[in-house]
Amino acid sequence: MNDSVLVEMHEIIKNFGGLRAVDSVDFSVKRGEVVGLLGENGAGKSTLIKILTGIYRPDYGEIRFEGKPVEIRNRADSQRLGIEPLYQDLSLVGTLDAASNVFLGKELTQKSLGFLPTLKLAAMQKEAEKILWEQLGIDFKNRWEPVYNLSGGERQAVALARAIYYEAKLVILDEPMASLGVEEVKRTLDIIRKLRETGISVIVISHNLEHVYSVADRVVVLHRGKKVADSPSAELTPDEVVKLMVFGERAKEVKAYE
Amino acid sequence: MNRGAEPITGSHGSRFMDREIGGRPIPYWATMIGPWAGILLFAVFMGVVRPEWLGIGNIRNILVQASVFIVLATGMTFVITGGGIDLSVGAMTGMSALTLGWLIKFTDIPELFAIALTFGAGLLLGTFNGILVTKLKLPDFIATLATWISYNGLVLVIIEGHTLFRFSPTVRFLGAHRLFGNLPVPIIAALLIALLGYFLMKWTKFGRYTIAIGGNRKAAVEAGIPVERYKVFQYAFNGLLAALAGIMMLGRLNAIHGLVGQGFEIHTIAAVIIGGTALYGGIARIGGSVAGALFLGLIANALTFLGIHFFVQYVVSGIVIMLVVLLYALVGYQQQPPGVR
Ligand SMILES: Nc1ncnc2c1ncn2[C@@H]1O[C@H](COP(=O)(O)OP(=O)(O)O)[C@@H](O)[C@H]1O
Numbered sequence A: 001m002n003d004s005v006l007v008e009m010h011e012i013i014k015n016f017g018g019l020r021a022v023d024s025v026d027f028s029v030k031r032g033e034v035v036g037l038l039g040e041n042g043a044g045k046s047t048l049i050k051i052l053t054g055i056y057r058p059d060y061g062e063i064r065f066e067g068k069p070v071e072i073r074n075r076a077d078s079q080r081l082g083i084e085p086l087y088q089d090l091s092l093v094g095t096l097d098a099a100s101n102v103f104l105g106k107e108l109t110q111k112s113l114g115f116l117p118t119l120k121l122a123a124m125q126k127e128a129e130k131i132l133w134e135q136l137g138i139d140f141k142n143r144w145e146p147v148y149n150l151s152g153g154e155r156q157a158v159a160l161a162r163a164i165y166y167e168a169k170l171v172i173l174d175e176p177m178a179s180l181g182v183e184e185v186k187r188t189l190d191i192i193r194k195l196r197e198t199g200i201s202v203i204v205i206s207h208n209l210e211h212v213y214s215v216a217d218r219v220v221v222l223h224r225g226k227k228v229a230d231s232p233s234a235e236l237t238p239d240e241v242v243k244l245m246v247f248g249e250r251a252k253e254v255k256a257y258e
Numbered sequence B: 001m002n003r004g005a006e007p008i009t010g011s012h013g014s015r016f017m018d019r020e021i022g023g024r025p026i027p028y029w030a031t032m033i034g035p036w037a038g039i040l041l042f043a044v045f046m047g048v049v050r051p052e053w054l055g056i057g058n059i060r061n062i063l064v065q066a067s068v069f070i071v072l073a074t075g076m077t078f079v080i081t082g083g084g085i086d087l088s089v090g091a092m093t094g095m096s097a098l099t100l101g102w103l104i105k106f107t108d109i110p111e112l113f114a115i116a117l118t119f120g121a122g123l124l125l126g127t128f129n130g131i132l133v134t135k136l137k138l139p140d141f142i143a144t145l146a147t148w149i150s151y152n153g154l155v156l157v158i159i160e161g162h163t164l165f166r167f168s169p170t171v172r173f174l175g176a177h178r179l180f181g182n183l184p185v186p187i188i189a190a191l192l193i194a195l196l197g198y199f200l201m202k203w204t205k206f207g208r209y210t211i212a213i214g215g216n217r218k219a220a221v222e223a224g225i226p227v228e229r230y231k232v233f234q235y236a237f238n239g240l241l242a243a244l245a246g247i248m249m250l251g252r253l254n255a256i257h258g259l260v261g262q263g264f265e266i267h268t269i270a271a272v273i274i275g276g277t278a279l280y281g282g283i284a285r286i287g288g289s290v291a292g293a294l295f296l297g298l299i300a301n302a303l304t305f306l307g308i309h310f311f312v313q314y315v316v317s318g319i320v321i322m323l324v325v326l327l328y329a330l331v332g333y334q335q336q337p338p339g340v341r
């Protein structure tokens, strides 16, 4: 089970006007696998994952999820499949606390006085803390704090706890560490590892090879919309990756990943 | 602007926690204690200057006058917290009072039914605001500016400068009746409405989503919250409470004329802002709105008591509002929450 493919994208093409942002790319993620998606600015990384999340629709190509062909037409479709993107702005409500954000839109309710649907505040608080602590290892001291008062890393944890609560199977992080401090980056990387332990797959996009290499099981390199490398991270040195990112070369020497 | 990932800390070391409603920017005491402390200070000051001002009769008077604004401010808190504004609230109050007066004087329907219809009218007026804002995508300010003028005009057209007066105790119950000896019903009603507002804000999806929509509309959409529907709910709720306010006004005045409700929107919005609800949405303070309404009522009453002309009261009220908002800025209370929006 653990080695089975979760999502498979096949010969994906996406054009923006005359520009081919994604050019016939095969891309797959296994269950519980962390895939680092690399490439220079404009290489097509964000476009590729936005096809997975349903923000863009591919002009050509096929997507299979858990072996079945699927159509991801919008965000609701991707959410139903368990694909949870973590945007840089994290989509949190700054003035609500962590638990409220984790449960936003999926609040637990009870019938008070037999008819009145009210929020189960205590239960949601407890559940949110459980996810944060047991699955993400975040010791949450600022439980009542509006999340804009939390650090960037803590906010990220809240957003991830949310993804876990939504029963994510695949979490996508697009440049998650772009504006975090050193400690915060460490925490994010820890969280990515925690997600993998939970059996959740992760796609992480970053410019920073060191970060990617410290968590990724496999790296995929895009160059001008084309996939130029796809290899277990142990079999491709960061130096080679840099060359691939910049020149798109060495693609032929790297065996295609099954 | 995307500041999402920046670590943001308050400008002060102290970070107080909000266990009640939504979030609270620093500092805590400025928004929760502040308005109440203002009330206390003011009352002490007046008590010293004019001891007779603190008589039970006058206090009751103040509370009765403030009760209408407590009701209106509760509704307005939802609209503002949701990132909107309702300029038509005074006109809706007048429209509702007129509806009730008209139904009583010109139709034969039972009085209780007329009151029910009045609530229906308020609900309708409010819902119409909500539809303008969501379906026609008009900015909240523009939409309610338009309905403010239209509803007001409608009142003037219908009533044609006349006054309807003398209503039965049943019709006046919510505005003028007294229970338990000497406790005015409007005070009880205002208290119950404020409690209801607090309950809705904290314990229901309606309140939670209102905060979410005002705090970060995009995040609310992405969380699958039917934002437009809840926006309509906010305006509808505000309209419903405006109807209650109209019924209370009619009961208190025992009359209805074309000017009932005029200027209430400013007073109401001021009460909400003084209370600490964020003008840009996302932070709700029902208790603060109550305090704000009381505070403004206190000032108006004191000025009347001191024999200061009605028009001057507007100036003084305006200055007070300015001072309060300035004070918030000074102590670091941000009307627009920083960071994750
Ligand atoms: N919505 C869009 N409309 C037009 N062009 C786009 C759009 N999104 C991305 N592109 C273009 O597609 C290419 C790939 O962009 P993107 O996927 O964002 O790259 P990356 O995330 O790897 O930096 C770029 O040349 C970019 O300018």
Ligand SMILES: [Mg+2]
Residues within 6 Å of the ligand: A045, A046, A047, A174
């Ligand atoms: Mg990108």
